[in-house]
Amino acid sequence: MKIKRLLGATAVLVLSSSLALSSLARATTIGFSQVGSESGWRSSFSESVKQEAAARKIDLKFADAQQKQENQIRAVRGFIAQRVDAIIIAPVVETGWAPVLREAKRARIPVVIVDRNVQLNDDSLFLTRIASDFTEEGRKVARWLMQKTDGNCAIVELQGTVGATAAIDRAKGFNEVLAEYPAAKIIRSQTAEFTRSKGKEVMESFLKAEQGGRNICALWAHNDEMALGAIQAIKEAGLKPGQDILVVAVDGVPDYFKAMADGEANATVELDPHLGGPAFDVIAAYLNGDKDIAKYINNTGELFSQDTAAAEYQKRTNK
Amino acid sequence: MKQTQSCTDSLQQARLARYSPGSIKASARYLWPLAALMLLLAVNLVLDASFFQLSFQDGRLYGSLIDILNRSAPVALLAIGMSLVIATGGIDLSVGAVMAIAGAVCANLLLQTALPLALVIAAGLATGIAAGLINGTLVSYLKIQPIVATLLLMVAGRGVAQLINQGQIVTFQRPDFAWLGTGSWLGLPLPIWLVIGMFALSQLLLRRTALGLFIEAVGCNATASRYLGINDKAIKLFVYAFAGFCAALAGMISAADIQGSDANNAGLWLELDAILAVVIGGAALSGGRFSLLLSVIGVLIIQSLSTTIIVSGLPAKFNLLIKALVVLLVLLLQSDKFRRQLSSWLPKLRKWRKGGQI
Structure with a gap:
């Protein structure tokens, strides 16, 4: 003691x-x-x-x-x-x-x-x-996609884990923007639990159920990992991800930047x-001495697309 | 004693069934699991008319049915190993974690060394066998209860895999290794061939030698089989090592499929799917009789169900509930007692309806 x-x-x-x-x-x-x-x-x-x-x-x-x-x-x-x-x-x-x-x-x-x-x-x-702000991330992705497709798009959605805040809010933000475009809609939606392997499995089924993917205009995944799995499924179905089916997601992991640089994915919002x-x-x-500080500071990341992907991938892997 | 008696009875029945293929008992065992599988596939046909469509694309068959076979490959391998473990009255909770370890070992070897492919695969399989030997030693020689012994590796194994991967998802660009998960041969995806190969090999090993009977005997009564001269400890050690081997193969298929090793999620909860498949296949967790074919049918039921749920378009939050309900139904259909109850209700129901009409 x-x-x-x-x-x-x-x-x-x-x-x-x-x-x-x-x-x-x-x-x-x-x-x-x-x-x-x-x-x-x-x-x-x-x-x-x-x-x-x-x-x-x-x-x-x-x-x-x-x-x-x-x-x-x-x-x-x-x-x-x-x-x-x-x-x-x-x-x-x-x-x-x-x-x-x-x-x-x-x-x-x-x-x-x-x-x-x-x-x-x-x-x-x-x-x-x-x-x-997860909701804002969803909005950003949706705005980009709607601009790219002139608001006319049949989307399949890979949700995150059921009940996760990130999944709920990203979907909310995305759907908010989607509501303004009557020609755009989510035709299939299912959870892939934020993982790459589930993303691939669920996308395979979506592709089969939608005439081999010909009906699908874009894939919206709640994180990059699921999108990376889905990209493989799209390739194996004989389609070109990034062209035949647009791919958008959130997170900004290095592998996804590589996929964008290779033209296989289109956009992501970085979770900074x-x-x-x-x-x-x-x-x-x-x-x-500054006592007037807001109680919430929004630090939502930027949206990255294919234009800067190669340079960003370099930056992220050299570190 | 009573349990042992009934176990020997069922063994006797099983042997009779096996050696008299036309007997009613043999077909009855296959009837309900197969009926459940057919029913699930029929539901899919209603949901999506193109479900049974198969086309030939990029040198392989392509379609939902092939997807189901391909996606069920890892769990099918786990279930083959799990069948033997359960037949000895044991259980192996660690197979999911072993999948993650094997995947991590292979991914890191591919990235950091210039080892030839065969050696990488051998290293992955050796990892699985080593993990299985640890389980087997704990269970057979140190007499630790299987559920506890394998729970250790279930928890620690995922940690080991994370350690190997240093908390990252390790991805690799090796078409030769990726072929294990995404390649095809003679028109079928390679994982399906691996399952067929593993199934045939195990079936030969178990049914063309006395090994299968030994395993069932140990599961029925380890002490009695020891008096008969069966080395029950060695048999148990073998089945856990075998399960580890199957798990490693499954882990490599999963890693090859996504060309990366995700220690947090590879094989997560798949041990439970494998156990479920074995049980759907009609095996008793107390040990004894087993059938690899029925276990594989059990896996196909589970995977068809997952695919059905994805295609059905129901909100994701219903997934687990639906899965549980269907599994309950399949298990109820297999219960003699439930069926007898049902058939005793049917005449009453008819009578009641008739009475209602008059």
């Missing part, structure tokens, strides 16, 4: 002295609690935050929660104890954040939520939330992993 307390005391001493030093140097210290590293997208998200911090000479304290909220809460409490200047959280789940955020507020440390949402009754517990920059911007503004 005693040893533990002693160790704790030393730790606090070391921390406070290092803190004193850092505050003397006036470098901003920011704690970042990340979900984990479960996907390629997540890894590039973490990498981008670290790079951005290094470029801005921010002292970034990075904590990987390994998909567990309890680890995140512990990390945030650690940040508060270290008296960091600001905290960024990419939450694992939406609920259960109020107590620890209240502690941060009491310590007057601003908290920025990135990527996934949090459910709170009290908006004052965090500074702002920076995330992509570079959330570090906007988060640091907003924190800098707040620390410099």
